[in-house]
Amino acid sequence: MSVDMARSLGDFLRSRRTRLDPASFGFSGRRRTPGLRREEVAQRANISPTWYTWLEQGRGGAPSAEVLERICGALMLTDAEREHLFMLGLGRPPEVRYRLADGVSPRLQRLLDSLRTSPAIVKTPTWDVIAWNRAAAVVLTDYGALPPGERNILQFLFRNPDVRARQHDWDSVARFVVGAFRADVARAGLVSEVGELVAQLSRASPEFDALWRDNEVHNHEESGGIKRLMHPVLGSVELEYSAFSVDGRPDLGMIVYTPLESAMAARIGELIANA
Known part of the structure; x- marks a missing residue:
């Protein structure tokens, strides 16, 4: 020093x-x-x-x-x-303190809502979605229609056939998500806390079980920053995404998906208006 x-x-x-x-x-x-x-x-x-x-x-x-x-x-x-x-x-920040959260501040929700045609979510280190905007509800998943205990991204990906069918390359998405999830829970010191979730997914999905046993870790930059979806109304959708930590809550992460084409942004806006 x-x-x-x-x-x-x-x-x-x-x-x-x-x-x-x-x-x-x-x-x-x-x-x-x-x-x-x-x-x-x-x-x-x-x-x-x-x-x-x-x-x-x-x-x-x-x-x-x-x-x-x-x-x-x-x-x-x-x-x-x-x-x-x-x-x-x-010369370094302390370890992140994980706190249970069932929502976000009104200020952060207003920020999400201001991103009218860009789907945006806030997730915990265990990948539970605790906040979202209208664009996320119509393009990604209608989180509000689900009970709070079922708004987990891994549960969607491995146990919901509709969500799986929307992925452009499910195998690649699944491998990345499991690796990024593993890194997030370790960084937050929550390896023990996610034991039940991991056990449930391993029993329900042999594919998750195999990926979990591979012990891979990933970060968001490795995926190339592009998400491709097959939407039932919009058709093929390409979204560029960026991940951010939440000010004052480094245990939370915000992900914003931006349409690569202005025409798609306009169509998302129309879909929201008519929903």
Whole structure:
């Protein structure tokens, strides 16, 4: 860790410590300065008071991720503050915290809805679709017609014959989806949590079982960024897609599909208007 980064880390820790109310944590006594004392933060974080003091003084060296997590809890840091602390201390963001979600903020939904002719969805690391726009409903899948527990992309792909029939090259799509799903759940630390879903799909689909056993991993760039569908009304559809993380929720991913031709965009708009 550079001298400047160590100093910045110490300054940030000190600023977060002094904003806390000691009484809220059961600490009492007269104080010359506001906030918690260094030894009180160390006590809450279950680390050495000397080590914590050195960190604030910019001479403690690079702390471990475990120590930083304890300090985050001790100082009651927000997600943004936690990320900043890790960037100062280790030069990298912390591991993503996965949180169960059954929807998105109104602001994000308005963004999805503003993409009138571009299908767009928001999915969790376990590939459950939790938000979508009208274009996604008419071009991809009518997610709103399904119970929340059945809005999983892998379930669609391997267990829904209509969704399978729409894929231009189902074998390639299936291989990519399984590999990308594997990478996402590992990145989010959810390998154990998806065990039941994987077991269900393996029993229901020998093809999924074989792909899962192959242990391949993929990212979105490897697919070429193009999705081809056979739509019952629109016919052959080519969509260029991009994947984004959601600000403030890095465990969620937004995928936007853009028609490659303006004529197709116009037809999607007409289909939405007449739906």
